[in-house]
Amino acid sequence: MEPYSTLLIQGGTVLDGTGAAGVVADVLIRGGRIAAIGPDLRADATAFDASGRIVCPGFVDLHTHSDLTLLSGPQARSKVHQGVTTEVVGNCGLGVAPLPAGADRDGIRLAVSYLDLDPAIAWSWTDLPGYLAALTAARPSVNVAALVGHVPLHAGVCGFDDRPATPAELERMCGLLADALGAGALGLSTGLVYPPLTYAREEELVALARVVAAAGAVFTWHVRSYDDGLLDSVAQAVRVARATGCRTQISHLAAVGRRNWGAVRGALDLVDAANADGIEVGVDIYPYVHGNAPLSQLLPAWALEGGAAAWAPRLRDPAVRARVKAAWVDRPTGWDELTVSWTSRGDGDPVVGRTLEDLGGADATLDLLAELGAGAMMTAGGRSEDDLRTVLAHPAAVVASDGLALDPGGVTGAGVPHPRSYGCFPRYLHRYATDLPDAVRRCTSEPARRIGLAHLGVLRPGAPADVVVFDPATIADTATFTAPHQLATGIDLVLVGGVPTVHGGRHTGRRAGRVLHRTRGATG
Structure with a gap:
């Protein structure tokens, strides 16, 4: 045409x-x-x-991980073909800017490897304006806006050790965040399961939230736990919102593990109570009962200290392996519910598409992590269709893919990624929309309003x-898990x-x- x-x-x-x-x-x-x-x-x-x-x-996807794939494949085929016209990157704390002076750039790139499907992409920027300039030069097929990722912010200032930020470090992080918000970032995102954010104290979250609130921006949360600790984790996000008045978005709300099914109702009660008190808290979800994450997310927080370059070799130590396996005894999801979806070894890796149970369970998982470090991803089940429908129907919920803009014929078309990158919005409209005008609203004006782009x-x-x-x-949607x-x-x-x-x-x-x-x- x-x-x-x-x-x-x-x-x-x-x-x-x-x-x-x-x-x-x-x-x-x-x-x-x-x-x-x-x-x-x-x-x-x-x-x-x-x-x-x-x-x-056009659909406004407020939760994506296309930070680098839009540089590699700017046609954004997997997204624009499902009707997405605007993507928000920098989610789950896994942004790519700022990279302050003295930051361990290689360590940060490993820490956000979930985004990093094309090693040929050079990280030529040091701050948010530099990254946005790289996006502009790439000329993507979709509109793009960015959140500030908490991982580069915290790791760039505090490193990868398990310790609280000092007052001087907090002040520096707040200054870098304010600069990025002034340069046009929509807000801040955190991801408290991703190291080193696993070590971020609530005082840090409150301090950063005050900066976000002062700018009238949004704070999005991949909360600390979606399984046994879901309610405590959502309570923390709400507590920070109450303390600061910060507009808050809880990402991909779900309860993982059969024993936790139904817990989303309690989480939504916390959201409702905050909204009733005038504290704006929203949630988003994708219309699938499987998630997607780095394989390393299975490890306990203590095992991830020091960054991937340090923790991966440690997993060869028999004492460390024994301690990790002991922590895995009462896992909420089984090895049969976890499937390797991508590895840095590239197309043809025989482990891709196989469950961790099929590969050998705990020992095989530790072997993969020791060899590949941050270079392996998984799809994960253990969720309830009833929970999904409960969240989708809630007044505070909008639809977001949590996926990436992928090119099926390019370097980002490797592996067996989560099908949400190709089918999120059509799947929702086809399978779950009972009130089509309201369903469209949840994919368009409401997510745009939440993120401060109300003109879209x-x-x-x-x-x-x-x-x-x-x-x-x-x-x-035609995309499947296989x-x-x-x-x-x-x-x-x-x-x-x-x-x-x-x-x-x-x-x-x-x-x-x-x-x-x-x-x-x-x-x-």
Whole structure:
């Protein structure tokens, strides 16, 4: 499809992203923005017949890990083909900036290896503006905004040891965070299961949250535990929100391990109580009962001290292995529920796609971690469909993929990653949406509002023309856990800034995404 400056989308059912009922109308797009919405519009424009289709805002994915994959594969095929037009990176604390003077850059890169699928990407930046400039130069197909990752912030100042930050270190972290927020970051994200954040004390979280609150930004949380410690972990996030007034988002809320099923209801009660008291706390979730994480997340916090370059060799020590195995005796998930999804050994690694039970359980897992360190990932089960539906239906919940922008034909198309990177939003709309206008709202205007980009996620005159046209009868995910690199179906047209990016199920090659800034709108 050729680029154009004016487009008339005719005869579709318009869901404007606010949750309002759909209306059959035309949508006129001119100069990258919505010019008009109404019946029987007339204009000298390229026409697109949307009869029988839904016309809605592009999906705003507020929880992604595309920080580096958008540099490697800027066409963002796995995401834009499912209707995503805006991605927020820097989640779970696993950002790539800032990298302050004196930071262990190699250690930080290992610590965020979950993001790092292409070793050819050079980390040429030292701060958030430098990273955003690299994104702008890559010209991604989707809009991109960034959170400040707590891992580079803490590791860059405090290192990887189990100790509290000193007052001087806290002051330095707060200053670096304030600088990044001033440069346009949407907020801060933490991930308290990822070293060295496993060692971050609550005083540090409160101090950083005060900086976020002062900027009117958002603090997103991968909480300390999603299994036996879920309620205590959510309580900590809520406690920090109450202490600081910081707008808070709890990421991918789920309860892991059969013995913890139902605990999401207690977590949501804590969220409800905070909101009733005027403290804004939201949650997000993806529509799957399996998660995805670094294999190293299985290790107890004490085993991860010093960074991957230090902890991986330690796992060859028989005494260390015995201590780890003792900690694993009462695991909430079984080895049969954990599958190796990717390793740094590349395509063809025979362990990829096999369960840890099949590979030999605890000893085989320790062998893999000792050899590969941070270079192995897993998909993990042990979740409840009932819990998933409970969270999806909750008023505070929005939909987010927790996935990556992947290129099925490129270097990021290796392994058997979680299918959410390809199918999150179509799967939700196809399998879980009982009220389609509200479901679209949870994928568009509400996540945009949560992250401080309220000008996105709506169809109204003057708004950016980030638009999806889909067939409600055929929209679906096709990616599976055994064959994940499969594009979604039912998406007829995706516009990013008014530019046709997906048309008729094919990527047009156009890359019109912008790098978005919380305080300055958008550039790039």
